[in-house]
Amino acid sequence: MAKLRLILGDQLNTRISSLSDVEKGDLIVMAEVWDEATYVRHHKQKIAFLFSAMRHFARQLEEAGHAVRYVRLDDAGNTGSLFGEVTRALKEFDADGIITTECGEWRLACDIKHWAEKLGLPVEIREDDRFVSTLREFRDWAGDRKTLRMEFFYREMRRKTGLLMDGNDPEGGEWNFDTENRKSLPKGYKSPARKTVQHDSVTKEVLTLVENRFGDHFGSLADFRYGVTRDQALRELDSFIETCLPDFGAYQDAMATGEDYLNHSLVSAYLNAGLLLPMEICEAAEEAFREGHAPLNAVEGFIRQIIGWREYVRGLYWLKMPDYAETNYLNSQRSLPAFYWTGDTDMHCISEAVRNTQEHAYAHHIQRLMVTGNFALLAGIKPQEINEWYLIVYADAYEWVQLPNTHGMAIFADGGMMGSKPYAASGAYINRMSNYCKSCRYAVSQKTGDDACPFNYLYWDFLDRNEKKLRKNGRMGLVFKNLDRKEEDEMTAIRDSARKFLDAL
Ligand SMILES: Cc1cc2nc3c(=O)[nH]c(=O)nc-3n(C[C@H](O)[C@H](O)[C@H](O)COP(=O)(O)OP(=O)(O)OC[C@H]3O[C@@H](n4cnc5c(N)ncnc54)[C@H](O)[C@@H]3O)c2cc1C
Ligand code: SF4
CATH class of the missing domain: 3.40.50.620 (HUPs)
Structure with missing residues (x-):
């Protein structure tokens, strides 16, 4: 039958x-x-x-x-x-x-x-065999390990797939070339132009339907650029490999006003919906390396995101759910500020990330992690509210991939299952990795007071507030040493600035 x-x-x-x-x-x-x-x-x-x-x-x-x-x-x-x-x-x-x-x-x-x-x-x-690792493999790997670090899982995936392997050893002698990545953008840098997609009558009809039926949902349809077929997704992949991959590694963590995509691949929405498969993407990137088109640091960094991070977060999600979503390690209780929806804030880095999100249902990793995520962490936003925001606003968001990234990586609500320490940073990090601070009404050089960058005092206030839970973390030793060096009157000014700012949210 x-x-x-x-x-x-x-x-x-x-x-x-x-x-x-x-x-x-x-x-x-x-x-x-x-x-x-x-x-x-x-x-x-x-x-x-x-x-x-x-x-x-x-x-x-x-x-x-x-x-x-x-x-x-x-x-x-x-x-x-x-x-x-x-x-x-x-x-x-x-x-x-x-x-x-x-x-x-x-x-x-x-x-x-x-x-x-x-x-x-x-x-x-x-079973969903579109992934490189099965859930059983992940569970076996996790076994009774005390910590589940992505880096070790990633090495298993390199061995399993043979990607960037030289016999039993990693290509170039190292598993990870991140020390060559994380550069800030050179002055005047312009990222490669992106291909545009011509919408057919099917897409046009859907756009009208969505405007009519979901008109009050977040975001705008005005600049809808997504491909909607496998062929269109493959064309975007080709274009990324051709024009963006060579610089992907170097500027992976950079941000700039008006640069909504930089050298990122924009494949996540296609990959998560099934239009592209992980191995075909990684093989295309590896080929670019073998042909001398893209350097190893870029290709390794890119492949790690897909067979490392993406597979790892999926494994973690299914291993730890449903309890995972309920954790709130730092007891964060503040409501999500309205500017996450409107972008209406003087913090230029946040208004840029929200603008990109509204216009494209996209923001790249560092905008998600070190701007909106970092702010939610420092300000102590309730996990449920910030998690839901991330699930709503991105075209690539499905809970299996969104939740570990937001709940675990961005706001440390899982107490360190996903990341070994919170990704907390002051304005200095954002200033180093972007040109945002130049256009901001706040001064990134000021530590406290009405004109100081809120990320500065919120950072120290966050450490101060969560000292009991975080000081014992081996990777936080240096930051707590720096906190200890602060004089009492400086700490009072930090606490005052943070309270005033947070009360006004
Ligand atoms: C707070 C937060 C929320 C996130 N929410 C999502 C989400 O809902 N859906 C989603 O697909 N990704 C999510 N990510 C991961 C990552 O930010 C996006 O995959 C990436 O920005 C998508 O853009 P891209 O395709 O241009 O990626 P690129 O930077 O070009 O990276 C290539 C691919 O690697 C994969 N990848 C990279 N980092 C991760 C990661 N941490 N976890 C899983 N896959 C990764 C993605 O498939 C991505 O397409 C989130 C990250 C953070 C910090
Ligand atoms: S000064 Fe602070 S708030 Fe303004 S853009 Fe820089 S980091 Fe963001």
Whole structure:
């Protein structure tokens, strides 16, 4: 008998495990449902990207001869939930089982687990083999290790994939070339121009739908640039390898006013939705190195993000959920300031990061980590509120990848499962890595007072407030030594400035 094969919005690849043995007579079900589009108030571009990519993928499957039941958001009878749409499809299609690939969020995974019982039909949930590491491999690697450091997991992934390996040794004799990265931008540096995507009638229709139905969600559709097919995603990848990869490593941590992408790849939304696969991206980067087009520090740094960080956060998420999301190690209780939504703040670094986020549903890693993330950490924003913000505002955000990055890496709410110490920094870091401070109303050179950069006094106030929990961290020794050197009247000024600023938020 025939199977119903459910494809979720982030599973848009013909090589997805749920389609590996698809047969004539099976029905592929895809649905735009209200519940998924609104369980958080996703950025308009995130919804538009996914709906348009889903519609294009469904068409591709139909053209390949498959039977597809595609339910649009506004179709009559749309129940608004995935379970409702599967139930409705089963009324019209006689299936003896459902096949799907495991989803990317704990919330939905818990729901799907009960479908077999509710429907009285077998539901086969297949492993998502779009990743380099299986979840079992990660669990075995984690074993009873006291600390789960990405760097060691990454080396395993290099050995497993053979990427940038010279026999049993890493290419160039080192596993990690980050010491050659992290440069600030040379004066007048202009990043390479990006290819633009021509939108077809499908995308135009979706953009109208999103404006009409989700008009009050965060973000603007005015500069929607996402590709929505695999071919378009591949073209963006080629263009990145050709023009941006050579400088990717050097300027990976840099930021500049008006430079929304710098040399970053912009592949995350495609990768997480299935339009691109991790190994094809890494192999293209490795080839650029082998051909002498891009240096080792850039290519190693790039590949590490994908087979290292990306795989690692996924493993950590599924290993630690659901308790992971509930931790609040630093007992952060402050509400999310309104400027995370409006960008309306005198802190130029934050208004730039929020502007980029509003306009493109994108910000690059250092904007996410060292600007909006760093501020949330220093100001003690409630984990739930800042986590939800990150899940809403980025086109690449799914909980499996967003949560460890925000909850763990950015705000240290997990107490150090993900990172060995908090990524806390004063204005000096932002000033070193960007030109933001030149256009800011605050003075990065001032430590306290109304005109001082808030990151400066918030940084020391953060260490002071959290001393009991952080001083014992071996990697924080030096910063606490510096805190100890501060005179009492300086500490009083820091505490006063921080209190005044935070009270006014
Ligand atoms: C607070 C915070 C929240 C984040 N939320 C998300 C998210 O919701 N979704 C998401 O995909 N990434 C997230 N990241 C990781 C990273 O910032 C984005 O993957 C990256 O900015 C996407 O842009 P890019 O494709 O141009 O990346 P590049 O800088 O070009 O990097 C290449 C690829 O490496 C992968 N990568 C790099 N760093 C990470 C990382 N820390 N974790 C997982 N993958 C990584 C991504 O797939 C990315 O596309 C977050 C990071 C932080 C600090
Ligand atoms: S001075 Fe401070 S607030 Fe202003 S841009 Fe620099 S780091 Fe940001």
